[in-house]
Ligand code: FES
């Protein structure tokens with residue numbers, strides 16, 4: 088965007104065709120190499136809100152939609168500020184040439200980072216409209232009162248927004264050195280019409296009628312189909328390659344080979360399957376891929392026996408030699424995202440010079456959490472300038488942290504370039520599993536000692552996990568060793584307990600594993616809190632104290648919002664009685680995610696000897712993530728996290744062996760199904776005075792330990808590794 | 818080769834006659850509402866009705882479907898746009914998250930209600946267990962099926 092002023096840029100993108108446009112700004116939060124973490128700043132002005140001449144309010148949707156519906160929440164904020172109905176707001180997903188870079192959609196940051204600037208933008212627009220109304224009517228602005236869709240005067244005259252804009256451009260800029268206008272969204276005394284109410288996502292009809300909404304659905308002329316071989320791990324190199332017979336496949340168009348890249352293009356999808364089946368590759372690996380190797384690398388006990396772990400996160404009057412009441416090791420499995428949509432991309436190269444008007448050289452349609460990252464990488468991959476690459480972001484059929492990288496896009500781009508025609512690539516399910524950037528396996532040693540009064544005196548928690556944010560290939564080679572000197576914010580998630588202990592140490596080491604790793608829902612939050620909450624529950628059980636009371640007591644007056652969640656979930660679960668008889672149990676767990684999201688969960692389970700299964704019968708959850716902009720949406724995210732909790736505790740295990748990824752499809756990687764789902768009771772703690780924090784990964788930290796603790800209550804069995812199977816318990 | 822899809826007769830070009838029913842629907846005939854997810858009959862995303870029975874279209878060759886009556890998610894709403902009670906219930910209960918699995922979920926629910934107009938939880942568990950939803954919308958799917966069942970029973 089260098090060289091273009093904001094104003095020119097807005098005009099160039101067609102967003103200032105009359106009406107009033109507001110440009111909102113937010114100070115730079117962070118800059119990093121990859122992925123894109125450039126939040127909108129005063130220079131870029133990355134999102135727009137507009138009242139068009141016909142009075143319709145239009146907004147760019149700044150977030151990539153993958154089911155979290157953050158845009159609906161942001162639209163509610165706009166509607167609240169402008170006294171509109173959220174249904175009347177028209178949302179447009181921008182392409183990478185419509186706006187300057189905006190941050191990757193990840194880490195449940197959407198509402199946190201965007202709610203306030205969105206409110207400021209809308210309120211600024213409202214106040215500027217009020218000022219126009221005042222001029223138009225020749226009365227002071229203070230006599231112009233809010234009304235639905237516009238204003239009314241004290242003597243009852245009404246003015247709609249449409250009456251206040253015309254075909255001339257009006258640019259409203261918010262100067263963030265001046266105080267913000269009154270923000271209705273954050274006014275706790277206001278009786279809110281939009282914020283705080285359940286709103287159905289604006290585009291829901293297309294989702295139940297089979298509308299074309301995902302990447303692979305985008306209609307294209309003269310389309311060819313392609314796919315490329317995915318290695319079991321990205322640093323593998325091709326040893327032997329045999330492509331005999333590939334070109335004889337019916338519908339075959341081209342075999343494309345470029346270093347480690349091998350792909351085919353065909354006329355139809357099944358021809359691609361047939362051609363790909365004929366390619367055989369033997370991979371040269373840098374490390375053997377098997378579970379023993381992973382277990383060896385995360386062996387926390389072996390490493391702690393040698394001395395301090397690599398990173399000390401907390402060290403407060405640590406004592407090594409005390410009488411440990413709890414000294415347990417917990418092992419957490421590798422898991423994959425398994426989003427229901429296998430990723431897809433369409434790439435098209437266009438003629439560049441159209442009589443002085445630049446047509447974009449490369450267009451990519453893809454569902455990605457990071458459109459600007461894809462644009463950057465496609466430019467590096469092809470040698471085209473960034474200005475010649477446009478990414479059209481599409482809705483994602485699930486993200487969960489797994490869709491940030493230039494991968495399926497690379498396949499489509501390279502193949503399209505080779506055949507000089509538009510190519511669509513859709514990964515197979517096996518590609519999805521093979522190329523997974525999984526949540527790493529980890530091992531956790533938790534030691535707890537108590538004093539004479541039974542209160543926590545010593546806490547020593549050490550763990551080893553694969554890398555998360557600093558995983559190999561998430562960063563350039565030259566940066567990795569430097570980056571890894573610092574704390575990996577994915578690896579430290581959840582590591583600090585909410586309990587008050589005078590003597591504490593928390594230490595960890597993060598390692599490379601023989602499989603590719605990355606960002607998975609809640610990062611290390613769920614594994615660490617599983618270990619902590621299991622250990623605390625075990626201590627309570629041994630002392631024969633109610634675990635909820637024990638945990639609250641051990642917070643020693645701290646963490647009031649977490650205490651509140653725990654108390655409420657205890658009350659909520661008590662509304663249902665646990666069936667009498669052997670094999671039934673109820674467990675509790677709580678946790679803090681990202682220092683600002685609080686959650687407590689209870690689980691009722693039954694160990695069924697007849698069917699030889701552990702069934703989760705019911706779960707209750709109380710969550711406090713600040714202001715509830717769209718409570719229905721928060722509830723949906725909790726339901727999703729509880730389904731994942733069942734999966735993590737009882738079902739999911741990413742299998743590797745024989746130097747390859749063994750989990751290849753849903754027949755050998757189980758996720759929660761309808762019959763696995765418990766009934767649910769959910770309570771949202773609304774905090775109108777606290778800005779909203781994300782809810783996308785919160786309840787997953789407390790769900791798995793609640794299930795494990797319920798199994799302990801039912802059977803006396805303490806789960807030390809996940810997933811837990813019926814056989815472990817009996 | 819001909820298919821009868823949602824009451825409309827459609828031709829399948831020669832190049833596409835070795836394909837699966839799924840790829841023909843999606844990539845040849847412009848009906849992308851039926852989704853691809855596993856390709857091996859393990860997830861239900863690609864579910865359509867062939868001659869009134871639910872079928873994983875990723876596993877059916879288009880040859881097997883020739884001349885048959887096929888119902889896809891696109892054919893569920895009435896011609897005037899009125900949604901089927903299942904679709905309406907899906908909206909009322911705000912079921913979809915990412916939405917990717919939902920065409921298949923609705924088509925499977927339809928198959929259930931056609932044989933079992935008043936399903937209980939066990940019926941739903943059994944009928945819906947082959948339809949995966951990574952977003953975990955199961956609780957709402959269950960409620961929506963029950964809601965739609967009432968509407969459909971009253972209409973009959
Ligand atoms: S795609 Fe056909 S059952 Fe999964």
Ligand code: FES
Pocket residue numbers: 154427484485913914915916917918919949950951952953954
């Ligand atoms: S709604 Fe996302 S997979 Fe079901």
